Amino acid sequence: MPALRSYSGLRHRESRRDPGPVTLGRIGALEVRLATTAADVRRAQRLRYEVFYEEMSAIPAAAARLARRDFDHFDAICDHLLVLDHEDCRMVRGKRVPRVVGTYRLLRQEIADRHGGFYTAGEFDIGPLIARHPHRRFLELGRSCVLRPYRTKRTVELLWHGIWAYVRRHGIDVMFGCASLEGTDIAALARPLSFLHHFAPADAEWSAAALAHNMVAMDLVASEALDAKAALVELPPLIKGYLRLGAQIGRGAVVDRQFGTTDVLIVLPVERINPRYLDHFGVNAERHAA
Numbered sequence: 381m382p383a384l385r386s387y388s389g390l391r392h393r394e395s396r397r398d399p400g401p402v403t404l405g406r407i408g409a410l411e412v413r414l415a416t417t418a419a420d421v422r423r424a425q426r427l428r429y430e431v432f433y434e435e436m437s438a439i440p441a442a443a444a445r446l447a448r449r450d451f452d453h454f455d456a457i458c459d460h461l462l463v464l465d466h467e468d469c470r471m472v473r474g475k476r477v478p479r480v481v482g483t484y485r486l487l488r489q490e491i492a493d494r495h496g497g498f499y500t501a502g503e504f505d506i507g508p509l510i511a512r513h514p515h516r517r518f519l520e521l522g523r524s525c526v527l528r529p530y531r532t533k534r535t536v537e538l539l540w541h542g543i544w545a546y547v548r549r550h551g552i553d554v555m556f557g558c559a560s561l562e563g564t565d566i567a568a569l570a571r572p573l574s575f576l577h578h579f580a581p582a583d584a585e586w587s588a589a590a591l592a593h594n595m596v597a598m599d600l601v602a603s604e605a606l607d608a609k610a611a612l613v614e615l616p617p618l619i620k621g622y623l624r625l626g627a628q629i630g631r632g633a634v635v636d637r638q639f640g641t642t643d644v645l646i647v648l649p650v651e652r653i654n655p656r657y658l659d660h661f662g663v664n665a666e667r668h669a670a
Contacts, residue, residue, distance in 0.1 A: 513554065554648070559643065560639065575612065598644070628652075
């Protein structure tokens with residue numbers, strides 16, 4: 381029932397004066413902005429359902445299957461980043477509504493602290509990590525997905541532009557979250573998991589481990605026996621993107637049987653982002669500013 385209560389809250393928020401789209405950037409017909417209404421959030425949830433449950437192997441609960449939306453109680457407290465295609469619109473009450481083709485869910489630390497914590501805490505012991513950095517502001521990234529025809533450099537770049545603009549706007553110091561490898565057969569994922577363990581481990585100050593009762597070892601292939609080139613090919617594009625930015629990986633993985641994935645912890649301090657990406661997007665996210 382908490383999900384139903386959260387959506388009541390979204391409807392109440394939507395009934396107030398609508399501040400209008402919060403545009404963060406644009407490339408051609410594609411725009412990245414924050415969701416501002418419950419209808420925006422529902423469109424993001426429908427995209428997540430299409431990607432996670434219809435394309436991939438996630439198993440929906442009865443409520444999600446009936447609604448054809450992926451949702452949980454975190455949706456009510458998160459900001460939702462949307463990529464919209466203004467060349468693919470439908471008419472709603474006489475207005476053109478562009479299609480949501482990409483999304484990310486963003487949860488700032490001060491919001492999480494007021495509402496019971498982060499989603500990631502259900503899989504990884506992030507409390508000590510956050511406690512080691514009491515003066516840093518953390519941002520959780522999650523529920524990332526892009527519609528198949530839009531999985532291009534342009535769409536991904538626009539999503540990252542939106543995240544960077546959000547980070548700058550809110551003074552974020554550290555980004556983190558769960559990132560997924562598709563599948564729950566650990567033996568089949570031995571190569572990419574071992575690559576992350578050997579070549580991208582978090583430094584001690586940024587490290588956090590999977591919760592003990594869920595932890596799956598990642599050091600399945602010795603470093604000297606690992607085919608690093610093949611392992612890189614097998615890594616999901618999202619995780620490779622995080623690594624290029626400068627992200628580090630926590631200790632241990634977690635099998636998420638509902639979503640049919642194996643999850644690792646990504647930690648990305650802003651100070652460690654590769655400078656060439658900062659130059660690309662602009663220090664204050666001005667490259668694709670609308």
